[in-house]
Amino acid sequence: MADIIKLDGTRPLDFDRDTVEQAYDRWAPVYDLVFGGVFSKGRKAAIAATNKIGGRVLEVGVGTGISLPLYSPHLRIFGTDISELMLEKAKKRVDGFKLKNVEGLAVMDAENLEFPDNSFDVVMAQYVVTAVPNPEKALDEFARVLRPGGELIILTRVSADAGMRRFIEQRLQPVVRPLGFRTAEFAWSRYAQWLAGADGMELAERRLVPPLGHFSLVRFRKMDVAAAA
Numbered sequence: 001m002a003d004i005i006k007l008d009g010t011r012p013l014d015f016d017r018d019t020v021e022q023a024y025d026r027w028a029p030v031y032d033l034v035f036g037g038v039f040s041k042g043r044k045a046a047i048a049a050t051n052k053i054g055g056r057v058l059e060v061g062v063g064t065g066i067s068l069p070l071y072s073p074h075l076r077i078f079g080t081d082i083s084e085l086m087l088e089k090a091k092k093r094v095d096g097f098k099l100k101n102v103e104g105l106a107v108m109d110a111e112n113l114e115f116p117d118n119s120f121d122v123v124m125a126q127y128v129v130t131a132v133p134n135p136e137k138a139l140d141e142f143a144r145v146l147r148p149g150g151e152l153i154i155l156t157r158v159s160a161d162a163g164m165r166r167f168i169e170q171r172l173q174p175v176v177r178p179l180g181f182r183t184a185e186f187a188w189s190r191y192a193q194w195l196a197g198a199d200g201m202e203l204a205e206r207r208l209v210p211p212l213g214h215f216s217l218v219r220f221r222k223m224d225v226a227a228a229a
């Protein structure tokens with residue numbers, strides 16, 4: 001089955017905010033147990049890239065805060081998530097680890113970030129873009145709050161364009177949707193299409209991360225036009 005794109009270029013909404021919020025509220029008690037280990041190599045790679053840049057970091061979809069202890073102490077991190085129960089876990093983690101570099105945690109929709117333009121040196125979203133109802137809108141928001149010269153770093157599923165993997169991903173899609181995941185409709189062409197329409201953003205890096213080559217670490221840079229002139 002081909003990806004459905006409407007005549008105005010948008011896709012039909014297969015996810016809504018309430019479904020996602022409720023799904024992650026349900027995941028909160030067991031999330032770290034189920035997804036802690038399996039995604040840990042990807043998270044370490046993404047945090048290492050962030051630590052190199054430094055400054056003020058927005059982690060969108062921070063979830064249970066599983067990555068928070070990995071950031072360098074000299075960074076200032078703000079974490080947001082749509083699920084209050086996931087964030088409660090994150091707050092406990094911040095207290096438990098006495099993390100002084102976390103400046104705030106707040107319930108916030110990735111598609112409507114409550115920050116002014118150019119607020120962060122790094123915007124980080126780990127395994128989040130495919131979970132939000134309108135991924136392109138969220139990516140636009142990430143780019144908006146990023147300062148020129150800063151980086152948008154995402155860990156994300158890149159679906160198969162064709163073949164058996166694509167077939168399986170398409171079949172799994174209805175099964176995993178109520179759990180707050182999407183397996184299909186995120187071929188690289190979708191990210192590339194967003195990038196082509198995103199003013200001032202360029203691709204800095206794209207590389208596979210475990211597990212199974214289904215996920216990638218992608219770094220986008222917001223061009224600093226003033227500095228280049």
Ligand SMILES: C[S@@+](CC[C@H](N)C(=O)[O-])C[C@H]1O[C@@H](n2cnc3c(N)ncnc32)[C@H](O)[C@@H]1O
Nearest residue numbers: 024061062063081082083109110126127131132
């Ligand atoms: C797969 S989990 C990833 C959590 C964490 N980043 C990690 O690395 O394990 C996806 C997270 O995105 C959050 N999320 C989903 N939709 C969101 C939205 N529209 N705005 C903010 N957070 C959202 C979920 O509540 C959940 O915590």
